[in-house]
Amino acid sequence: MSFEGAEVLARPGESVAAALLGRDSAATRTTPVSGAGRTPFCMMGVCFDCLVTIDGLPNVQACMVEAREGMVIRRQHGARRIGKGS
Amino acid sequence: MVPQSPTAIIGGGIVGLAVALGLATRGHNVLVLDGSDQDMRATQGNFGLVWLQGKGAGHAPYARWSFQAAQAWAGFADWLSSLTGIDVALCQQGGYEFFTDAREFEGFGQELRQQAAALGEGFSFECLSQGDLSHRLPGIGRAVVGATFCPLDGHVNPLRLHVALRKAGQAEGVRFVGDARVASVRAKAEGFEILRENGETICVSRVVLCAGLGAAHLGPQLGFCAPIRAQQGELLITERVADRLPFLSSTIRQVDEGGLQIGGTKAEAENDVETTEHMVGLAQHAVQVWPRLADIRVLRSWAALRVMTPDGYPIYQRSTDYPGAFLVTCHSGVTLAPLHATRLAEWIDEDPAAPKLEAFDERRFALS
Ligand SMILES: Cc1cc2nc3c(=O)[nH]c(=O)nc-3n(C[C@H](O)[C@H](O)[C@H](O)COP(=O)(O)OP(=O)(O)OC[C@H]3O[C@@H](n4cnc5c(N)ncnc54)[C@H](O)[C@@H]3O)c2cc1C
Numbered sequence: 053m054s055f056e057g058a059e060v061l062a063r064p065g066e067s068v069a070a071a072l073l074g075r076d077s078a079a080t081r082t083t084p085v086s087g088a089g090r091t092p093f094c095m096m097g098v099c100f101d102c103l104v105t106i107d108g109l110p111n112v113q114a115c116m117v118e119a120r121e122g123m124v125i126r127r128q129h130g131a132r133r134i135g136k137g138s
Numbered sequence: 139m140v141p142q143s144p145t146a147i148i149g150g151g152i153v154g155l156a157v158a159l160g161l162a163t164r165g166h167n168v169l170v171l172d173g174s175d176q177d178m179r180a181t182q183g184n185f186g187l188v189w190l191q192g193k194g195a196g197h198a199p200y201a202r203w204s205f206q207a208a209q210a211w212a213g214f215a216d217w218l219s220s221l222t223g224i225d226v227a228l229c230q231q232g233g234y235e236f237f238t239d240a241r242e243f244e245g246f247g248q249e250l251r252q253q254a255a256a257l258g259e260g261f262s263f264e265c266l267s268q269g270d271l272s273h274r275l276p277g278i279g280r281a282v283v284g285a286t287f288c289p290l291d292g293h294v295n296p297l298r299l300h301v302a303l304r305k306a307g308q309a310e311g312v313r314f315v316g317d318a319r320v321a322s323v324r325a326k327a328e329g330f331e332i333l334r335e336n337g338e339t340i341c342v343s344r345v346v347l348c349a350g351l352g353a354a355h356l357g358p359q360l361g362f363c364a365p366i367r368a369q370q371g372e373l374l375i376t377e378r379v380a381d382r383l384p385f386l387s388s389t390i391r392q393v394d395e396g397g398l399q400i401g402g403t404k405a406e407a408e409n410d411v412e413t414t415e416h417m418v419g420l421a422q423h424a425v426q427v428w429p430r431l432a433d434i435r436v437l438r439s440w441a442a443l444r445v446m447t448p449d450g451y452p453i454y455q456r457s458t459d460y461p462g463a464f465l466v467t468c469h470s471g472v473t474l475a476p477l478h479a480t481r482l483a484e485w486i487d488e489d490p491a492a493p494k495l496e497a498f499d500e501r502r503f504a505l506s
């Protein structure tokens with residue numbers, strides 16, 4: 053799969069968040085209110101710090117999604133837009 | 139031991155804190171005793187509306203009281219911010235009630251005409267047909283048959299309001315004690331004796347009971363009937379979105395930080411547990427009103443209990459048996475907060491300039 057265009061490798065069964073953390077420690081999203089950078093934190097679906105865009109779908113919790121071949125993952129910048137295609 | 143305090147407020151929700159702020163500003167020594175985190179607290183589960191539409195159509199004093207409160211909100215928000223540095227995010231640019239049923243739309247229009255008759259000049263509203271509405275809000279759902287609009291309606295961030303009231307009170311000298319449930323209150327020859335659940339006794343010269351649903355239990359000890367009941371309301375919170383919704387309605391609002399609050403159910407229930415049926419209904423309603431919300435995710439939901447009187451209007455009651463004891467309770471404590479912190483405090487103080495509030499006397503329930 054890819055993150056911001058760069059290749060990311062994952063083991064079978066690993067979550068997208070784990071794979072992203074394994075890659076490096078750069079922010080995977082910025083927050084809507086302060087714009088601060090965040091990376092996956094709780095790894096269990098409660099902190100929402102792991103939000104990314106996966107295959108065009110914004111605000112996906114990366115720790116709750118299993119990594120799959122070919123996923124296109126992008127950084128989530130701030131809040132998502134209303135309506136499709138954001 | 140807590141030193142003697144002339145006025146105790148029992149209950150530290152938005153009602154108790156607003157009254158405390160008002161009395162402290164008038165120079166009183168005020169102590170707020172608030173209950174436990176397990177209590178049902180409308181203050182922490184509400185919808186944050188500063189709302190006029192439909193308030194008091196059948197009761198002119200309530201229509202006027204709500205109207206004055208809405209007009210006082212801007213100044214009140216500035217005052218809170220000057221005392222605390224907290225911006226409660228007041229936005230009062232008008233609000234919509236959307237209807238998907240033509241008869242309900244018609245009926246509500248009548249109610250607003252009645253309300254306008256009670257209020258006279260200064261109150262205006264519009265009834266918008268589907269055509270008018272889709273012109274004004276392109277993107278509105280086709281299921282919406284019409285809407286009413288009132289330019290004075292608005293909203294605040296209710297959690298920040300709660301914090302701001304507490305800090306503002308403290309800035310004016312209010313002493314706040316949390317986790318201080320009151321077991322009983324007793325009138326003495328002079329003043330009152332408050333017994334806390336932890337066994338501590340506090341003597342005060344005045345008591346204002348603002349304990350929300352807890353007033354039903356404490357009220358009779360001071361000679362009040364306190365006829366209040368819980369009315370459950372459920373709501374949904376969505377993920378934050380970058381686009382600003384072009385409207386505020388009584389059921390869909392976007393908080394200042396971007397998330398949407400979708401709400402408005404009413405159920406006679408004593409618990410604060412959500413029901414799937416109501417949540418589905420809320421989500422469907424939101425998508426009917428604004429179809430573009432269809433793929434927005436819901437992150438959280440909760441149910442909270444309203445503090446309801448039999449007719450829905452506030453109770454402001456001076457005890458006839460025990461001078462110095464007051465009962466203050468209402469639904470719409472967000473909307474009314476500016477008056478609770480000013481005019482109601484004057485009334486509790488028996489200031490000659492205070493408004494006449496007999497219309498909110500709880501004896502109305504005994505007479506009817
Ligand atoms: C779902 C919902 C939506 C709402 N939407 C709006 C809205 O949009 N606009 C609006 O204006 N209003 C709204 N309201 C109403 C508003 O929230 C209430 O009017 C207001 O919060 C009531 O405040 P309160 O301080 O009386 O009660 P509460 O918030 O219940 O506070 C009572 C306090 O008393 C304390 N207490 C209880 N018993 C004792 C005891 N024995 N000893 C000491 N302390 C005690 C409790 O711990 C609590 O802190 C809504 C309410 C709900 C539930």
Ligand code: FES
Nearest residue numbers: 093095099100115
């Ligand atoms: S890491 Fe906390 S929600 Fe995903």
